[in-house]
Structure formats: C-alpha cells, structure tokens
Amino acid sequence: MGESKVRILFVMHGSGKGGVEESIITLCKHLNRSLYEPIAVFAAEGYAKDAMDSIGMKTLIAPIESFIPPAYLSLKNMEEYYFGRFLFFLSERVRELVRIIKEHKVNVVHSSTITILDGAIASNVAGVPHICHVHGKYIANHHFLPVKAVYSLIEELSSEMVAVSDSVSEFIRGYLPSNRKIAVIYNGIESDKYVANKNSESALFREYVELKGKKIVALIGRVYDVKGIDVYVDAAINVALKWQDVALLVIGPIGDQVLYEESVRKIELMGLSSRIIFTGYRDNVPKLLADIDIVVCASISEGFPYVVLESMAASKPVISTRCGGPEEAVVDGETGLLVDVGCSAGLSKAIGILLDDEETMLKMGAKGKERAVNVFDADQYARAFEKVYTFAASSDDRGSLRSHSWELYLVSLSNLGVLGRRVSALEREVMELRKFEALIKDNILYKTAKKIRNLIK
Template sequence: MLKVLQLIPTLDRSGAEKQMVMLSKDLPRDRFTVEAAVLTRSGPLEAELTAAGVPVTSIAKRHKVDPWALGRLTRFIEAGKFDVVQTWIFAANAYGRIAAKRAKVPVVVTAEMAVDLWKGPIERYVDRKLATSCDRLVGNSNAVVDFYMGMGLPADRMEMIYSGIADEPPPADVDPAAVKTEIGFPPDASLALFAGRLAPQKRVADLLKTLDLLQHVQPDLRTAIVGDGPLRSTLEKLAVQYELSEKVRFLGHRDDIQRLMAASDVVVLPSEYEGLPNVVLEAMMLSKPVVATAAPGTTEVVVDGVTGLLAPVGNLPLLARGLRDLIRDPRRARALGAAGRERALADFRADAMVARFADLYERLAAAKGLRVVPSRSAAT
C-alpha cells in the first residue's frame, strides 16, 4: 500500500483545489493511504477532506520566499515517510519538489492546471530547473502539456490526465425565480452566471463590456458574478461606469454554486487562458449551455455549436451574440446543455481521473522498486 501526500497552497473553492480534494477522497483505500497539506492556509474545502478521513496539515508559509516554511515542509515529509508526493499550483509545486527531493521521496508528481501565460522569466526558470525534481509533470489538458513542453520541459516527464467531474444529482427543489429574487433580480429575468477568480486571466472586464453591448438588445438579461480576487473593486467600479448596477451582482465566494448554476440559463467564461475549466465541467454536468472564449484548454471541453458556443478571446461582439442567441432560443440552449452533459459523462468522469492517477502512482512506484498492491480489477 502506497502512502500519498497531496500538497496545495490553500483549500479555497477553486478548480485545482476541487480536483485535489476529489482525488484525495476517492483514491482506493485498499491501495493507498492519503494525507493532505496546505502550504499557506486552509479553506472551506478542508471540511470535505476531514469528513472523508483525510488528515490535513498546515505548513503556514508566511512570506513569498520563506526558507522556514521550506524547512518545516521538509521535516513534515521526512516524518511522514511518504511514498508519493503530489504538488499542485506554482508555490506548492516549487516548495514541494524541493522538500520532497530533500526528504528522498521515491515518487514526486507535479500537477499543472492551466496554460500559465502569466509566468515570467523567473517562474519559467524555476519550472525548468525543478523539472528533473519530479518523476512526472501532469497537465490537465493537451494545451497544458503543449505549453510546458514549449517551455523546454522534457517530453518523457510529461503526462496528460483530464480533470474530472463527479456525476452528482442536481440540487433538489431549486426555484429559479426564488433564486433570482434572492440575489436582487426580477424573478422572470434571464440569468447568466460567471464563476471564477476575479483576476486578469478571467477577463471579467470583457464580460462587463459585453453586457454593456447587450443592455438595449437584451434588456431582460441579468448576470451573477461569483468569486473574489484582486480585481473585484475595479470591476465593481467598472460595472457602475457602464450603468450595470441593476443588472450585475457581485456575489463573492458562495457555498451554493450548484444551486446558483441550476437557476441560471447560461454559464459564461470569457477567459484568456485555462487548463481544463472546472466551472465548464460543472455546467455541462448540470446540462447548462456554455458561452465561452476559445481559450487554450476551454476548446478541449466546449465543442462549438455542439456543447456550447465559442468566441475568439477578446471578440466581444461574438461573445455578446452567443449570450443573446441562447437567451432568445431556449430550445437550442437545452440541446447544447444536454449534449454537454453527454460529453462530460463520456470524457471527463471523476472516476476515470482518479483511476489514471492511481495507475500513474503505481507505475512510477513499481519502477522505483516499491511494493505495489495489485488493484482488484487487475487481480481479476
């Protein structure tokens, strides 16, 4: 049985964190024991890990460059005698790979969850330098794998495993009219939903400009913006400038995202780049149509005209047209949503994602001479 540590900066409700929690909870317990650690601080998703019996440890990194946190992390990994350490997101990827190497962990896996165009020369240097400190770098889409190979990372250390989404029942007894009224909209309004971090990558300013274009041609459209981030105050001011105060609500972090999504008519994602957007998978599983930009990563999930509508990044008139067309044609919106659910079930199931990571851990462990418990499917 392999002992696995999952390391991530925080346990906020974001895409990478959701994937890590899902993986930690669902790895087969007859083959793996699992712990989690947060590099900086915890968050609301810790409750899910605790309920699943996954211990969570905080390393309490306090500074951008924090050698004391690196020392604590190294000692924690040494004491835990982990067979596998998997790291998620840049800070944990950097600290985790260094600490795991110092602690002589047999198998180190790094997860990359986006086409990280934000990374500058320093971050790219760190990634290239640490590439040999992990056995595999796993991208959650072909776009992510191609991006990191383009940075010069060795192809023999790359692997692609799509993010997964659980087939959970939709929230029960959701009254769309009541939800819209609760967040301050008319009960008969058409509702678009954005959910994500309010950061430059997501291009929420483009969404607000798009909504400005639609004010007069689709006056019944209202938009809920779920999430928080460094651009929130700037975006709120921009909404006022566009006279969207009555048509847009900034809801911050919410624990009822599925309920809000169930009440929505369309989910919108105007990002510049993604990895494999979790919010799109969630929308597809709930049979919600998606209007998005043709960003790297998103195009591997949304099939234009089949499971949703795509517009080139920054093409606001086409993004506006997509929203308008689906609001005006509910039959088409339902058809796209139904096709999206079929695709999510066929290609992005959570159990498939977990099985591929489990297989990866065991292949790498066996290559290092560790004893691996055969899976029940392999035994039969």
C-alpha cells in the same frame, strides 16, 4: 493499514474554495482507499482542509509558501518577497515537510500546483518521487525568476508532470529543455451533485428578487483581468440593451478592485445596474448553477477551469472564449459555443443565439451533461492518477546520492535568500540616507552655510 498501500502526500497551495482545491478534493474522494492513502498538508485552516477532514483523510498544517509574489506588490517588493521570504525561510519549510514525509512513510508527493516548490524540493531531499500537477500557464517572467527557469526546475524536481489539458501540456513543452512527455489528465466531476431545474425560492432569487422570471446568464469566477471581465461586461451591456427579459451576472469574489469599480461605473452609465450585477462570492456552486440558464467563460487564458465542468454537469450550455482548456471541454455547436478571445461582439452574438432559441439552449445543456458523465467522470479521473502514483512509487530511482545533492542545493538557495535579504536591507538603508541628505540640503541653515562658503571662496 497494510504496508502495501501507496501513501500520497498532497502539498496544497491553498485551503480555499477554488477550482484547484475542488479538483484535488474530488480526486481524494474517489481514490481506492484499500490501495492508496491520501494525506494532505496545508499552510492554514480553511474550506479545503475541512472538506478533506470530512472524508476521513489525515490533514496537517505546516509552513508552505508560493514562490510567486503577490500581484499587488511593486517589482521591488516582489524581489524582497522572493529573497527575503520565499528563499530565506525555504530550508526551514522544506525540513518540516521532509519530517512529515518520513514520519508518515510517504511514497509519493503530489504538489497541487506548479507554484509550490516546497513539496517538490522536500520530496527530492527525502528521496521520494514527486508529481507536479499543472493547472494553468505560469507566465510571470520576473528577472529574478524567469519562466524557462521555473519549468526547467520543476521538470528536474518531478518524476512526473501532469497537465490538466493538452493546451497546458503544449505550453509547458515550449519551455522545457528536453522533449519530455507531459501526461494529460482532465479534471473529474461528480455529475450527480448537479441538478438542472431552477428554484424560484433559492438564495439567489431571494436576494435579487428582480431576477425572477428572467433568463440568467452568468460568468462565475474571481474578478481579475485574465477572466475577461471587461469583455464580458461590454457583451452584457449589448445583450441587456437588446433583450429585456435577461439578467447577466458576475459571480465571484472581487480580486481587482479597480477593474470592479470601472466595470460598475460603465454599467451605471448605461442605466443597467438592476440587470448586470456583480453578486460577489457565493459558496454553493451546484445549487447556484440550477438557477442559471447560460454560463460564460470569457477568459484570456485558462488551463482547464473546474466551473466549465460544473456547468456541463448541471446541464447548462457553456459559451467560452478559445482560451485553452475550455476548447477541450466544450464541443462547439453541440454542448455550447466558442468565440474568439477579447471579442465582446462575438460573445454577445453567441449569447443572443441561445437566448433566441431555448430548444437549442436546452439540447446543448443535455449534451453537456452527457459529456461530463462520459468523459470527465470523477472515478475515471481517480483511476488515471492511481496509475501515475503506482508507476512513480514502483519505478523511481531517487537514492541517497540524489538526496544529498538536493540537500546541498537547498543550502545554496537558503544562502541566496540570506544574501538577498541583506542586499534589500542595505538598499533600504541607502534610500533612507538619501532621504536624510535631501532633508539636510533643503534645510535653511544648510542653504545659508552653503551661500557663506561660496562667498568666502
């Protein structure tokens, strides 16, 4: 390996099979390896790490933590996560990443999402430029970590911020203290992996034999409120009641159990369980898309969902809400249809338009394929990022003084984590004492003694 290569360390937020991971895998596959050497670091083994191993990349395991607390935690537990886990161990995690950066002579650090600050801080401590790849709109405005503070910090930590869509770029700029330009690089897709023809013997039709011979409409994504699952289910019910030859699917893992159970009950009440189906997770989207006729994105907000590009590459018309990034991928009336966010009536109407006009449905799918090839090609995507890496590696002015400043900042953050952990421990002790006090006061001996004391008085 020549020293002229630009070495990029991808600090990954996860090792699963989500849209972000797929976009980074695609990017790494299409980088010019004679000029760029991608290295990836993960917190754990998983699909994405295996995929990068399979294309000859160097992959590593190191402790990495998102600053965003899990959504299922209570506010109090979120505070404890942030101070007692994220900040408390931050210094340890960052120093390991700094070691990796120096050992592998990394020229540029690329954080896969805005939620990973570890790599951003490590790059600054090591004096290496940092690229923040922003895939969505972070809006969780916790009092201990306000949205504006998050974006301001990321701006300070990054040589370049790259958004996946104009929608995301505009959103970020609204929180930044300066008029800094946010680069936009659309995700790329390997269109030749996707075919349009149905296979009646595919795994989907073998598992759900009742789907054979029916038009298939599908929403592909994790079951969360932000994906507009409730709106899609309402629209699906309307469609299923009017068109008997259609089945409507939700394909993806269950993220919100309550939402899932409420949706299933609603479907069962209408007697439509055999035609509106939650399939759960499926691991081969390209093959799966071949069996689908219409793809729906009903989300409340999206950055630039990879599944929309996959659907277009598979020659499927996409019906999407006007939720951000999909509006930049789907050409309304040409490659699909756009409807208002939260409007189940509009969504069911759009689905009906395509069900009633197969010729238009097929034409939109073909136009979508053409757009995926011409606008969202994986090679174009990689070339755009190569320019960012080259510019960052050659022009960044981070020196020893700046590195020392971030060393001090890291110490301050870690000390804040220690303090936060101690405060949380004290609060738990106070709560235990109050519980003990309540038990004592409820004790018959205590109540009797209190009555005797009052009589003596």
